[in-house]
Amino acid sequence: MQILTILKSKKITPEQLFMLSVLAVNGGNYLYNLILGRILGPAQFADAAVLITFLLVLSFAAMTFQLVTAKFSVLFENEVFKSFISKIYKNALLVGLLMGGLIVVFASQLQSLFNTSSSNMFVVFGCGVPLYFLMSVNRGVFQGKKAFKSLSITYQGEMLSRLIITLGLILIFDIRSSVVIAVGIFASFIFGLIPFKFPTLIPKQALHLNKTHAKDIRSFFIITAFYELTQIIINNSDILLVKHYFESYEAGLYASLALIGRIVYFIAWMFVMLLLPTVVQLKKDGKETASILFKYVGYIAAISITIILVCLSFPETIITLLFGNSYIAMAPLLWKYAIATSMFAISNIFAYYYLSLDKYIPVVISGVFGMLQMGLVMFYHDSLEQVVHMQIIAMLLLLTIQLAFFKYEQIKSKSTYLR
Template sequence: MTFNFAKSSFWILIIANSANVAQYLSQLVLGRYLTVADYGIFNAVNSLGLLVGGFIAAIPYIVSKYMIFYQDNHEFRNNLLNKIIVFVYVSNFILLAILFLFVNEIGLFLKIESLTPIYIFIVLIFLHVIYKLYDSILQGLRMYVTHSVQGAILVFVRLLFIVLLVVYLSHSYNAALLSQVFATVIVLGLIYHISRKTIRVTNKNINIPRTIYKDMFRYSIPVMLTWGILILISNMDIPLVKHYFDEYQAGIYSSASIIGKIGYFLPTVLLHAFFPEVINNDKLGKSSIPLLAFMLGITLLICASYVLVVFFFKEALITLLFGEKYLLAGEYLTRITIFMSIVGVITVLFNFFLAKEIYYYLYASTIVMFLGCLAFVFGEMNSPNDILSILLYTSTALLVTTVLHTFYRYREHLYGWFYKERYS
């Protein structure tokens, strides 16, 4: 593991987790100033936005991979990047049109009478795609600290708008959703200004071979499948609770989900630096096993510690963060924390495999997710715990199958390493 990565990781942990604190302050403000039912609607719309925009997660991986691969040829890199930008904009407008066509169906799924929050969420997805595009350019330039700083600015600006619109002007969940729109527009202007200088094209006559586009398309498929799996399993719980149960139960469950996911977000902020560094190591012919060991170690340490904190102090955490009206969330909190800790480990492994262009894990993962979906289709949902149980079993199966398949596939390498270490 390089010293620069360790140094960057230190600052990223501080900056990004400061942003996480502000993010959770936003949730705490909303949890206290909105009714439990309105809070459930807000989080259901928010989580559905993450699911619908799941393909957005492919953008940073594709952009950063090819920016690093062609980092020594700036003109070629910038021309290729501008082609990617045009493609993303066109795809974004198509997605916008599709979402507007299905706006009534989205409202019916979430059982929301007013379509106003759905329209706001569609606009937010449109803006978030553009934001993610320019944000990924910073990642591709390996400007990890700058990337973390602008992410923190986004969260703090959003918190300010929430305080203004929800606390002082006493508006409801629509104002909370609009706060995200306003903050995204402001920060989008900032990162566009930063990246514009770097990606300026001075020679438009450079020819980009079609094989590169084919490679990008082939690479995008496992990336979208991987992040489709991760986003589905980590964000589908709240929309499902809102779909099967009423607003009050969704609000109670949302508070547990927000608290339970803290342990997941604390270490995974490093993935923005981890993924490009693994790609860069491959290009330089260096091993990335120390980086993987570092990421797994810090993820397990933080997640396990947080599980213990939640297990012993869950009622105190709920009361401190959301107030006594959410104490019923304790019924779900410990299991959500364990579930998201498992997802955290899976996320690290999947990111490593994507960076190394190893895709075998998708076969078993797709089968596991399909079986999980069947459980939702044919299972009877009597309480949010039934939804949580399926997600917990599915995530455990994902982790076990991935680890076992990895050991089986690379058993000869592992045996060779073991005997070398034992008898040397």
């Protein structure tokens, strides 16, 4: 009761409530992965890591629809907004059905490619993909309208249901199969839809968008889809390539390293969720936006430095506490992986900032260095340490170029103003 009284007296804003919710969701997702790592062991956890990576890939693909929905939920109003929402829901469902169908059809090939113990896990996962795309559009509406309470509920529902259902099946029925992981993920998509306003899916009367609006949506969708593809490559290609090139035991070790090292990226994501609608609204109102960028970059830089120092100072303690002694071989690489992830997280803030302003060069830059990272890992993978070093090189170059582009834009803006 005392805590509730303090919270009320402090008058926590919806944005702060959402940030706390995102931290709780990330903590729950971490707990989910950590428990799986301890229960399954390195070899079996490698299979689970493939499904978790597929979930991350799916989240980035669906994020295209969420960001497009969020941006135009700010810009469109009344009947135009209703028409837009009707169209985006239908397109999201179509893409979800297509992607999910492909995963189901090629389940056996995916099993062979990633050396997993079962193809059924891909079948179950593929069946849930359409639901995830609908969920992402739903979240995009909440994000754009800054309905952070509803947005928080969808994330909490997805995380809690996945955690409870998956671990419940494993512990109660003692089934340690990758199919159980897939069932838990599928179920979480259903709970993640709550709250969902079904009438908005098929409105009684949908107006046609005019050519200007349709062109704006199409352009932003294409460039956002391209950027989310680069996110998929940078964030997940290393785990999938390691699973392909290395034995299951080593792949499981690397999966634990990636999970711990990426904590800074998942924390950074909550700032991205707040950044996009804020920057779009400020631009719409004719106000300056750079101060918002500086604010969030400062937050991420401070968090990154703290995490890197902790990983450098107590690597074995962290590995042992989170995953157990079976994963201790990854301790020397922990701080190095955190450096690579931190540079990517900061670069990501710059890219989403310019994406919000309809400036797409940073998106292309991210695409180039995403491909560079994947290429470096494909050519240089003699050891897990070498894989991490290749990522540091690619991300250092990416951050340097993003900072140079920002400086160039600032100089250009000042010279334009002086004229």
